[in-house]
Amino acid sequence: MGAAPATRDVTSYGMGLAAPLALFFLVFFVAPLLQLLWLSLHNDTAALHWGLGQYLHFLTDPFSLSVLGSTLLLGAEVTAVCLVLGFPIAWLYQRVGPKLQTIIILIVLLPLLTSVVVRTFAWIVILGRQGIINATLQSLGIIDTPLKLLYTQFGVVIALAQVQMPLMTLPLITALGRIDPNLDDASCSLGAGSWRTFFRVVLPLSLPGVIAGCTLTYAAAITAFITQSLIGGGQMLFMPMYLYQQASTLQNWPFASAISIIFLLAVLAVVSVFTTLGRLSRGYGGT
């Protein structure tokens, strides 16, 4: 006991400092989540009868499953678009002078500085019947009647990709910045072409950034209630809207809770796939 000050564990300070946040999470996140779980395990809206009825209802109903499927697919499409469009920007960022770098960062961050609602409304103006795209195509004589862009899956994917793009680009910029530029030169001097260098050296080493970006974009895209409902409209049903409908309009809270839990588990499953890929890639990048 007398020697305690000398052997005092320095990590205990860290734990103590984390306590306020941990308490905050416990009270305002874990507790409501448990309440949600509790509510979802009831068969009636008054939450008097215990049972798995809500989960059975969801998992045996082809319509509900198709809503879940289309939501997860939407996330995959948005993530793919963001990755394909975001990677070149991040790559470019590492190869230009500091002035251009500032401009690129500004362009990447700009969407984050305006609210999602404003960005989404801008897309309504762009994609509408008399919107920028249709007006341009019509004045060029390429199309006669306006294309239907708003209230389509295509419209939702494009709008979400723009809205969530910073979440993909920023981790990519960080990951690419960590790669030693000498590796490129080494690869070239050993006889690899630029494509081969990209696929065998740059891409594998940037995988942690790719995984982080994909996880963030995916999670943000599938839960983006505002953009999904404003661009997708009232007949394109994704999980957030389905949940809102059950909870708010129909006051069916147990079913809404069950939808939330199932959605949460589905997202966790996808995220854990990403994380596993990340762990594998670390081994790949190291060898």
Place this chain on the structure above:
Amino acid sequence: MIMNRRSLMTTALTLGAMKAFPGLSYAQARPLVFATFTGSWEEAHKAVLVPAFRKANADAAMVLDPMLSVDQIAKVNAAKANPPIDVMLHDPGPALVAIGQDLVEPYPVEKSAYYKDLIAEAQEPMGPAPFFQVVGLTYNPEAVKTPPTSWADLWKPEFKGRVGITNLNSTLGTGWLVEIAKMRGGSEANVDPGFKAIEELKPNLAAVAANPGALATLFQQGQIDISPGNFNAIQILKARGVPVEFVAPKEGAIAFKTTIHIVKNSPNRELAFKLIEASLTPEVQTTLMNPPYLIVPTNSKVTMGGEIARVLAKDTAELKQKFVFQDWKKINEQRSAWIERFNREIKI
């Protein structure tokens, strides 16, 4: 008593917690809380109803806490014994839910000076209707040269790809479905003909908006030229210069009662009653009927004027004739099944 740092902190935290969560300490007197709707409703009530109430009641303290009907119900439900709201405002669907869950008190009709002057449809013993919301046809007069006259006009081939509707989440969407079902031989209990009618409307549908607000903005974008629409939502657009007009179809405009209720176990029961009385007076209803509010009055002593007299009704007799009221008790019984069916069947 020794004051050390620890006990000082504990005291400070306790006091802070009592300040942050007043319910912890003891039930205390609080001002009257009126949960109105957000947006133009809040503006109208802040500018007209609240001053009228305070003038009549010696400047009694009151708070407007705007929120959606469903949130009002959830909040009162969570604290039935000591509700955080004294007066609730509801559309017909949620009103029945609130009454069904035993959250509201019967209105003291015999004490009321104005209740008997309300038109019959507005006299609801569980909470009178101080206003009507009206749904009719809305259209863009620049694109639609001959004003529509009937719900059936939405199916005209000339409106191919120009019609907008909302899904059934809203009172507007559900009420409209019931109305077109009635037009084709259905009723509040049988909306099959309505679903068939929407099926036939598909070639004309340009958009199924997620809510009435989103629907109204589609006029602004030229995405749609004609749709079922809320009279008051259209006035807001018109005031901003969007080319859009409202017309009551010959089958009758759908009228929703917006009812106002005293919350059960309210600590401010008397003031709540006084606020509702204020909302029923001809003076308040007349002011709210005039621009910029254009809220349809329910007190038969109010003389109709302005835009409301022009497009809706010149007096109470005409109003009764031109408005259709729906049986929301019946609608609520099957509404969730309809929403489910709409989700599955209506894909454009």
